[in-house]
Amino acid sequence: MAKKKDTTRQRILDVAEILFSDKGYDGASIDEISLTAGVNKRMIYYYFGSKKGLLDTLFQNFLRESSSMLMSFVRHGGLESSPDEEAEESIGSYFAYYEEKKDILKIMLMESLKEKEGETPLFSLVDFSSVLDASEIDYYNAQSGMSEREKNQMLVTEFFTGVMPLLAYVIFKEKWCGHFHVTKQDLERFYDRAMEMTHMAYHRMQRKKE
Amino acid sequence: MAKKKDTTRQRILDVAEILFSDKGYDGASIDEISLTAGVNKRMIYYYFGSKKGLLDTLFQNFLRESSSMLMSFVRHGGLESSPDEEAEESIGSYFAYYEEKKDILKIMLMESLKEKEGETPLFSLVDFSSVLDASEIDYYNAQSGMSEREKNQMLVTEFFTGVMPLLAYVIFKEKWCGHFHVTKQDLERFYDRAMEMTHMAYHRMQRKKE
Amino acid sequence: MAKKKDTTRQRILDVAEILFSDKGYDGASIDEISLTAGVNKRMIYYYFGSKKGLLDTLFQNFLRESSSMLMSFVRHGGLESSPDEEAEESIGSYFAYYEEKKDILKIMLMESLKEKEGETPLFSLVDFSSVLDASEIDYYNAQSGMSEREKNQMLVTEFFTGVMPLLAYVIFKEKWCGHFHVTKQDLERFYDRAMEMTHMAYHRMQRKKE
Amino acid sequence: MAKKKDTTRQRILDVAEILFSDKGYDGASIDEISLTAGVNKRMIYYYFGSKKGLLDTLFQNFLRESSSMLMSFVRHGGLESSPDEEAEESIGSYFAYYEEKKDILKIMLMESLKEKEGETPLFSLVDFSSVLDASEIDYYNAQSGMSEREKNQMLVTEFFTGVMPLLAYVIFKEKWCGHFHVTKQDLERFYDRAMEMTHMAYHRMQRKKE
DNA sequence: TATGAATGAGTGTTCATTCAT
DNA sequence: TATGAATGAACACTCATTCAT
Numbered sequence: 001m002a003k004k005k006d007t008t009r010q011r012i013l014d015v016a017e018i019l020f021s022d023k024g025y026d027g028a029s030i031d032e033i034s035l036t037a038g039v040n041k042r043m044i045y046y047y048f049g050s051k052k053g054l055l056d057t058l059f060q061n062f063l064r065e066s067s068s069m070l071m072s073f074v075r076h077g078g079l080e081s082s083p084d085e086e087a088e089e090s091i092g093s094y095f096a097y098y099e100e101k102k103d104i105l106k107i108m109l110m111e112s113l114k115e116k117e118g119e120t121p122l123f124s125l126v127d128f129s130s131v132l133d134a135s136e137i138d139y140y141n142a143q144s145g146m147s148e149r150e151k152n153q154m155l156v157t158e159f160f161t162g163v164m165p166l167l168a169y170v171i172f173k174e175k176w177c178g179h180f181h182v183t184k185q186d187l188e189r190f191y192d193r194a195m196e197m198t199h200m201a202y203h204r205m206q207r208k209k210e
Numbered sequence: 211m212a213k214k215k216d217t218t219r220q221r222i223l224d225v226a227e228i229l230f231s232d233k234g235y236d237g238a239s240i241d242e243i244s245l246t247a248g249v250n251k252r253m254i255y256y257y258f259g260s261k262k263g264l265l266d267t268l269f270q271n272f273l274r275e276s277s278s279m280l281m282s283f284v285r286h287g288g289l290e291s292s293p294d295e296e297a298e299e300s301i302g303s304y305f306a307y308y309e310e311k312k313d314i315l316k317i318m319l320m321e322s323l324k325e326k327e328g329e330t331p332l333f334s335l336v337d338f339s340s341v342l343d344a345s346e347i348d349y350y351n352a353q354s355g356m357s358e359r360e361k362n363q364m365l366v367t368e369f370f371t372g373v374m375p376l377l378a379y380v381i382f383k384e385k386w387c388g389h390f391h392v393t394k395q396d397l398e399r400f401y402d403r404a405m406e407m408t409h410m411a412y413h414r415m416q417r418k419k420e
Numbered sequence: 421m422a423k424k425k426d427t428t429r430q431r432i433l434d435v436a437e438i439l440f441s442d443k444g445y446d447g448a449s450i451d452e453i454s455l456t457a458g459v460n461k462r463m464i465y466y467y468f469g470s471k472k473g474l475l476d477t478l479f480q481n482f483l484r485e486s487s488s489m490l491m492s493f494v495r496h497g498g499l500e501s502s503p504d505e506e507a508e509e510s511i512g513s514y515f516a517y518y519e520e521k522k523d524i525l526k527i528m529l530m531e532s533l534k535e536k537e538g539e540t541p542l543f544s545l546v547d548f549s550s551v552l553d554a555s556e557i558d559y560y561n562a563q564s565g566m567s568e569r570e571k572n573q574m575l576v577t578e579f580f581t582g583v584m585p586l587l588a589y590v591i592f593k594e595k596w597c598g599h600f601h602v603t604k605q606d607l608e609r610f611y612d613r614a615m616e617m618t619h620m621a622y623h624r625m626q627r628k629k630e
Numbered sequence: 631m632a633k634k635k636d637t638t639r640q641r642i643l644d645v646a647e648i649l650f651s652d653k654g655y656d657g658a659s660i661d662e663i664s665l666t667a668g669v670n671k672r673m674i675y676y677y678f679g680s681k682k683g684l685l686d687t688l689f690q691n692f693l694r695e696s697s698s699m700l701m702s703f704v705r706h707g708g709l710e711s712s713p714d715e716e717a718e719e720s721i722g723s724y725f726a727y728y729e730e731k732k733d734i735l736k737i738m739l740m741e742s743l744k745e746k747e748g749e750t751p752l753f754s755l756v757d758f759s760s761v762l763d764a765s766e767i768d769y770y771n772a773q774s775g776m777s778e779r780e781k782n783q784m785l786v787t788e789f790f791t792g793v794m795p796l797l798a799y800v801i802f803k804e805k806w807c808g809h810f811h812v813t814k815q816d817l818e819r820f821y822d823r824a825m826e827m828t829h830m831a832y833h834r835m836q837r838k839k840e
Numbered sequence: 841t842a843t844g845a846a847t848g849a850g851t852g853t854t855c856a857t858t859c860a861t
Numbered sequence: 862t863a864t865g866a867a868t869g870a871a872c873a874c875t876c877a878t879t880c881a882t
Contacts (some may be wrong), residue, residue, distance in 0.1 A: 008845080008846085021322065021323075021325075022325040022326075023325065023326070024234070024235060024323070024324060026236040026237055027324070029870080029871075029872065030872080030873060030874080031871080031873090032379040039397050039846090040845095040846060040847055040848080041847090041848070041873095041874090042847065042848085042874090042876095043272070043845080043846090043847090044388045044874095045845065045873090045874065045875080046844090046845070047845095050873080050874080051873065051874090054286060058236060068361035075842080082389065093878085106323060109323065110320070110323055112323075112382070113316060113319065113320055113387075114233065114234060114235070114237070115231070115232040115233065115383065116232075116233070116243035118388075120382065120385045120389060122382075123385075123386070123389050123390075127389070132223075138347075152390065152392055152396070153403060153404070155390065155401070156386075156387040156397065156400035156401055156403075157400070157405050157407065157408070159331065159374050159378075159386075160378055160379055160401060160404055160405075160870080161371065161404050161405065161408040161409065164374050164375055165370040165371050165374050165375065168369075168370055168374040169370055171323065172322070172330065172332075175322075175330045175333075176333070176366075179330060179333050179337070180333075180337075180362065180365065182362055183308055187366065189363060190363045190366035190367070191366055191370060193363060193366075193367070194366050194370055194371050195370075195371065197348070197367065197371075197412045197415070198367070198371040198408040198411070198412045199408050201408070201412070202407045202408045203409070205407070217862090219863085219880050239854075239856080240855080240856060240857085241854080241855085241856090249863090250863060250865085251856095251857090252858085252863070252864060252865090254858095254863090255856090255857070255858080255862070256862075256863080260856080260857080261856065261857090299873080354879090400842065428841085428842090442738060442744075442746075443744065443745065443746070443747040444654070444656060444743070444744060446654060446656040446657050447656050448875060449875075449876065449877080450876080451875085451877090453877085454647055457879085459841060459842090460841095460843050460844085461843090461844095461877095461878090462842070462843060462844090462879085463841080463843090463877080464880095465877090465878070466841075466842080470878080471877065471878090472876080489659040506805075508855070526743060529743065530740065532776075532802070532805075533654070533736060533739065533740055533801065534652075534653065534654060534657070535651070535652040535653065535769075536653070537665045538805075538808065540802065540805045540806075540809055542802075543805075543809050543810075545804070547809070547810075558688070572810065572812055572816070572822070573820050573823060574818060575810065576806075576817065576820035576821055576824050577823070577824035577827065577828070578818070578822075579789070580795040580798055580821060580824055580825075581791065581795050581800055581824050581825065581829065582827040584794050584795050584798040585791050585794050585795065586788040588789075588790055588794040589790055591743065592742070592750065592752075593748045595650075595742075595748075596786075598748065599750060599753050599757070600753075600782065600785065601749075601759075602690070603783055605719070606782070607786065609785070610782060610786035611786055611790060613783060613786075613787070614783070614786050614787035614790055614791050615790075615791065617787065617832045617835070618787070618828040618829050618831070618832045619791065619828050620826070622827045622828050622831070625827070638866080638867085659850080659851065659852080660852060660853085661850080669867090670866095670867060670869080671852095671853090671868090671869090672853090672854085672855095672867070672868065672869085673866080673867065673868090675852090675854080676855065676865090676866070676867080677866095680853080681852065681853090689845080695846080779867055790860090830846080
């Protein structure tokens with residue numbers, strides 16, 4: 001049914017994701033997006049209202065998709081309550097997901113760096129409060145047995161020593177290989193090892209505590 | 211060195227650093243920079259040739275300054291060969307330096323995210339080869355007793371699990387506090403603790419090995 | 421006459437009258453009209469062919485309505501041949517009619533100000549030739565006993581010192597009250613008095629002559 | 631001195647006055663103005679900041695010019711305190727001034743018809759409060775011996791039965807001649823006669839009263 | 841009667857850069 | 862060193878109108 005109908009809209013979204021990621025939101029022009037997508041410029045305004053509306057749609061689509069991942073992660077008690085093998089697997093799926101979504105993640109990082117609005121889209125990657133409703137949060141809090149302080153500590157640790165390195169890795173992978181003359185396979189080994197020795201070591205220790 | 215002579219030039223540099231940091235290189239216009247700095251637009255071209263030249267000057271000034279820090283770090287054998295207290299101190303000075311230079315660091319991150327040019331200014335933060343000459347590098351390599359592979363592993367670990375978290379912290383500090391409703395002091399404690407449990411734990415282990 | 425049939429068409433006309441009056445013909449867009457009227461944009465073209473066609477329909481509807489008023493006015497010999505009380509009453513109905521139709525009158529004034537086309541819709545307010553057929557005009561001319569010159573003088577006097585002040589009054593009423601801080605009631609009294617002392621005084625004198 | 635310097639700016643103003651008058655503010659585009667004036671489009675923004683700024687400049691220039699006329703009119707006690715011949719002469723100069731400034735007057739009328747902003751530039755034609763300072767107004771009030779109510783009555787009478795007819799006359803003169811097939815000379819006679827019998831008659835009566 | 845999708849030309853505005861002095 | 866004036870190309874966005882169904 002929605003075949004012919006959605007191609008134009010979807011083609012715009014696909015092209016916008018690539019161009020925003022490559023040149024930044026400001027650097028990519030409506031003209032270039034419409035030209036690359038092979039659609040009339042006006043169609044972007046027909047479907048998304050404005051350039052900002054196009055960006056917001058990209059973000060919302062991503063959040064809708066990724067929220068299920070974040071929710072299942074939270075519901076299963078995070079990494080700490082799982083046995084080592086499960087945790088590894090969970091990490092692996094995160095790794096793959098970030099690889100797949102690197103374009104939109106890069107756009108989110110870029111937009112988060114701007115000073116103007118209070119919005120910092122990147123925080124949505126670790127902020128369940130935006131994806132769970134109040135009752136779920138209460139339930140989770142009760143079950144996890146963590147104080148507010150412990151929860152904040154966990155968020156900070158996850159974001160700055162877990163998410164940010166992974167984000168940087170998927171974004172800078174190619175450039176690093178080119179600059180430092182290493183193969184992709186080697187870089188992946190180095191990165192895995194680095195995370196193993198730092199962030200993963202911390203998670204292992206946390207699990208032992210319990 | 212001259213005084214009157216440099217005020218115009220320096221004022222341009224100061225304003226450009228702030229505006230590029232706030233709005234991005236593309237987002238800040240020559241008109242706005244000259245207006246904010248209170249100088250004639252033409253002066254920017256007189257001193258820096260182009261908008262790109264202005265950005266390059268900012269980067270070069272930063273690299274000239276920070277290279278001495280990186281060099282002394284390298285010459286003393288990195289963190290591994292130092293006793294714990296010295297290492298702590300060294301880390302502390304890094305922390306303070308990044309705080310102070312957060313504007314230019316943010317610009318470097320932003321520019322590094324762009325796809326077009328091969329340049330990734332952010333890598334200069336860990337790449338001694340750009341700051342040491344060949345003979346020094348040879349000497350350092352011989353002295354450190356590290357294989358090429360070990361050196362690469364170290365670079366990756368430092369960049370992704372050391373530099374990136376710190377960079378993210380100085381850049382997102384204010385925004386994090388606003389979004390998650392924590393005080394600056396608390397966030398700093400959380401961040402310190404996070405780094406302690408991950409990156410610093412790894413450094414401690416490295417030092418023990420030797 | 422049909423009911424369901426005319427709602428869409430009529431809704432478009434109603435909205436167009438308001439929006440053209442508020443923002444001018446150029447300032448009001450087809451998009452806004454269709455959105456406000458809650459009808460599909462294409463319907464405007466179905467019913468009126470073009471934006472210009474919509475405007476023309478508004479004008480024609482008004483002229484069809486007002487022509488009967490103008491005709492009865494002319495047939496009864498204008499204000500001059502009536503006794504004072506009838507004249508007063510006639511004036512009063514004009515006043516009320518202009519109040520009621522101020523939106524369309526305002527549009528006619530706006531369009532009359534444009535230079536391009538030869539059309540000056542506002543003139544239709546005093547030009548019986550557009551509303552009477554040739555034989556009626558001949559009959560009227562013979563009966564009134566006015567020369568061509570006297571007729572032209574009368575038209576000029578009516579339009580510039582009768583119609584224009586009334587038009588300006590209904591259009592600028594609200595704005596005048598806001599700007600000069602007078603109540604609507606006071607303004608109406610001032611305006612009535614002004615017309616009494618100028619235009620009405622002239623009509624009284626004309627009646628006395630005969 | 632200011633010769634070469636002012637040509638571009640002045641040429642823009644001249645062309646804008648004509649095009650705004652012919653096609654309306656919305657109907658005349660920046661492209662057309664710059665093209666007709668033979669200047670680069672950007673120069674309009676260089677000198678006036680925006681299209682609105684260009685319009686405002688036109689209005690301000692007119693007000694600065696005409697304010698002296700309005701002030702001298704007010705200072706000499708209006709028409710009422712002058713002998714008949716002087717009054718006639720004063721009226722004559724008004725007539726000529728409106729003829730000369732008909733373009734800008736037409737723009738002011740057009741803009742006054744728009745609903746949006748509270749501004750009604752046309753009112754400035756009779757509102758001394760915008761052109762005199764407080765002490766002058768007080769002096770004038772004391773001297774004229776008019777009550778607030780009498781002053782308001784006078785403003786209303788002047789605007790609706792004096793200014794509006796004259797405005798309509800200078801704006802619609804050509805179109806009237808074309809539509810009703812009368813010569814310019816005849817129309818002027820008709821108009822003069824109409825004003826003589828209405829507005830001027832009122833002024834004569836006012837003067838007699840005193 | 842009705843509609844969602846599509847179009848090309850045009851809107852006001854801003855860009856980094858250069859000219860002449 | 863400094864400056865006011867000028868430029869062409871690009872920017873995001875809107876216009877009245879038409880297509881296929």
